[in-house]
Amino acid sequence: MTNQASAVPGSNLSPAPGGEATRKHFWQNLVAACIAIAWNAGFLFMSLGLPAGHSRGDVGPGSLPMQVSVFGLVVSVVYLVQVLRGIDFGGSSEKIDVARVAGLLGIFVAVALSANWIGLALCLGIGTGVATLLFPGERPLVRALATGAGFWLIAWGLFGKLLELPLP
Template sequence: MTNQASAVSGSNLSPASGGEATHKHFWQNLVAACLSIAWNASFLILSLALPAGHSRGDVGPGSLPMQVSVFGLIVSAVYLVQVLRGIDLGGSSERIDVPRVLGLLGLFVAVALSANWIGLALCLGIGTGVATLLFPGEKPFIRAIATGVGFWAIAYGLFGKLLELPLP
C-alpha cells in the first residue's frame, strides 16, 4: 500500500494536480461546519434548560433535544475535521442565491416565532409548504400542499397524538 489516494474516475475525493482544485470549496465548507457546530451547541445549551425527569428513570423533556444536539455536534466536528484535512466535500461552484437563502431564513424565523400562537404542527406544515415554493420543480402548488400536509401529519399525529408530547 502507498500513502497516496487512489484516483477513481468521477470521484471528487481523489487529489487533483495543483492545490487550487483540492480546496475549491474550502471556505464554504469551513463556514458551514462552524455554523453547524454553533447551531448544535446553542441547541444543547437550550436543551439543558429544560426540566429534568420527575422520577427515577424518567428522562424528562430535555432528553431527546439533548441527544439530537450531541449527535449533531459529533457529526459537525467530524465534518470540520474533514474540511481542515483538505478534503473537498463539495459546495456551490456558482453564485449563491442570496434571496432564496434569506427567504428560507426568514421563513424559519417566522415559523419559530408563530408556533406559540397557531401551534407547532400547523406552523411546520405551512412553513415547509411555503419553503417548497422557493425551489423550481413541476407542479409547485401540489408539491407544496403535499409537503405541508405531510409535515403537519408527522408533527400532529406522531409527536402530538402517538407520543403525547405537548406541542405549542
C-alpha cells in the first residue's frame, strides 16, 4: 500500500503534519493534481472542436474524448480536494538523482538523434558504453568498453544482419 490515508480533521489548505516526507508528498501530489486537471481541461477543449457524427444515432468522433476528459476532470478535482484536505497519497521521499537520471536519458536521446548520421548500431554501442559510467562499480572503463562492444555487436549482428532490421 503506497497510500496512507492520514486525513487530519480540521486541516484545510495545509499539508498534514507528519514530518518532511509528508510535506514533500503534499507538494508532489498538488503539482500532479494540477497537471492532471490541466491535461483533462486541454483535452476537453480540443474534443469540443471535433465535428459531430454524420450517421443517424452516431454520437460523433468527439463524444468519447469529451466524456473521458470530463470523467478525468472530475477525478482530478477529487484528487486535488483530497490532497488539499491533507490526505497523504504517497510519493517520493528521497530526492531524485537528477544528474544520473537526466544523464542516462540524455545519452539515449543523443543516440536517437545521431542515429541517422553514424548509424544506430554504432550509436547504441557508444551510448551504452558511456551510460555504464554513470553507475558505480569496479573497473568502470573495462565495463564500459565490454558493454559498448557487446551491444554494438548485438545491434549490428543480431538485429541488423540476422533479423534484417533496416537500422538507420
